[in-house]
Amino acid sequence: MSDRTSLLASTALLAMAACWGSTFFLIHDLLTRVPVVDFLAVRFAIAALTLLLLAPRAVGRLSAVKRRHAIALGCLYGAAQILQTAGLAHTPASVSGFITGMYVVCTPLFAAVVLHTRIVPMTWFAVGLAVLGLAVLTLTGLSFGYGEALTLVAAMVYALHIVGLGAWSTPRDALGMSIVQIIVIAVICTVAALPHGIALPHRPADWISVVYMAVFAGALAMLGQTWAQAHLAPTRSAIIMSMEPVFAAFFAVLLGSESVTSRMILGGGLVVAAMLIVETLPRRKVEAEVPHIAV
Numbered sequence: 001m002s003d004r005t006s007l008l009a010s011t012a013l014l015a016m017a018a019c020w021g022s023t024f025f026l027i028h029d030l031l032t033r034v035p036v037v038d039f040l041a042v043r044f045a046i047a048a049l050t051l052l053l054l055a056p057r058a059v060g061r062l063s064a065v066k067r068r069h070a071i072a073l074g075c076l077y078g079a080a081q082i083l084q085t086a087g088l089a090h091t092p093a094s095v096s097g098f099i100t101g102m103y104v105v106c107t108p109l110f111a112a113v114v115l116h117t118r119i120v121p122m123t124w125f126a127v128g129l130a131v132l133g134l135a136v137l138t139l140t141g142l143s144f145g146y147g148e149a150l151t152l153v154a155a156m157v158y159a160l161h162i163v164g165l166g167a168w169s170t171p172r173d174a175l176g177m178s179i180v181q182i183i184v185i186a187v188i189c190t191v192a193a194l195p196h197g198i199a200l201p202h203r204p205a206d207w208i209s210v211v212y213m214a215v216f217a218g219a220l221a222m223l224g225q226t227w228a229q230a231h232l233a234p235t236r237s238a239i240i241m242s243m244e245p246v247f248a249a250f251f252a253v254l255l256g257s258e259s260v261t262s263r264m265i266l267g268g269g270l271v272v273a274a275m276l277i278v279e280t281l282p283r284r285k286v287e288a289e290v291p292h293i294a295v
Helices: 003-021 024-030 036-054 064-088 093-100 103-115 121-138 146-168 171-196 204-229 234-241 243-255 262-280
Strands: none
Touching: 003 204, 003 234, 003 243, 024 064, 024 093, 024 204, 024 243, 036 064, 036 171, 036 204, 064 093, 064 146, 064 171, 093 121, 093 146, 093 243, 093 262, 103 121, 103 146, 103 234, 103 262, 121 262, 146 204, 146 234, 171 204, 204 234, 234 243, 243 262
16 A cells, blocks of 8 residues: 555544544534434435536446445444434533544454454553543543443444444445445434434524535535545544544534633543553554455
8 A cells, every 4th residue: 555545544433533523513413402313314315316426337346245334334333323412412512522533542442352463561551541531521420420431331332333343334335335324324323213203303503404414414424434434444433534533623612602612622642642642552563453254
């Protein structure tokens, strides 16, 4: 892989992280008027339609194995989206963003468990530092909030998605796999919303937010991530995407009327420090250097 391709892949993930980070305060506001699964069903239905219109034949070019991989990855991502968005309804946008960033630490851990790679001591230290940061951000006494718990589980599922995508995606199949994943996510969210009927946004501003999150933070972000992870190892990808909570906090304070607190600064700083420790490990010691596998 050339340095130029690696740089383009890293840039794509960074742009995606900024796009994702900009949605936290938008979702937090929108969920006061639209139920969680209804919002997700509409968002990913629009995203699926966008990608299908963009490349209607891409799915047909996938092998049966790649389609199975994409379906499994879509199920993981859909579950994580529901958990994260439900948690965001009970958690400030900046806090949700930082907790979601825990996937950067979970990624090498899950790669070690699933793919039997070795965890070095510094990774354990980074995990402990991130957990401490999470405690500062979210714990009140010995209690742990419902929204924070949902978001932490979502971060773990996102980590599994990152590991699987790094192992299974290839540049040739990136578009087709992105479309299948988005379709699966849309189906999961629609099925979850059907029992009580799907409530649509009523305000024009809400529709603008939904379309923005569907096209840019949904369809194009999934395509960018799938293509980029065909060129980058999962841990490196997760580290770049860890900029998402930094962007989330920035946008939440700048545009979402949230206040900067000492707990946010300290807890967020600890989580970011954990991410930087993982990033600065020598490349030969990064646990999730996952080869592409075809099973």
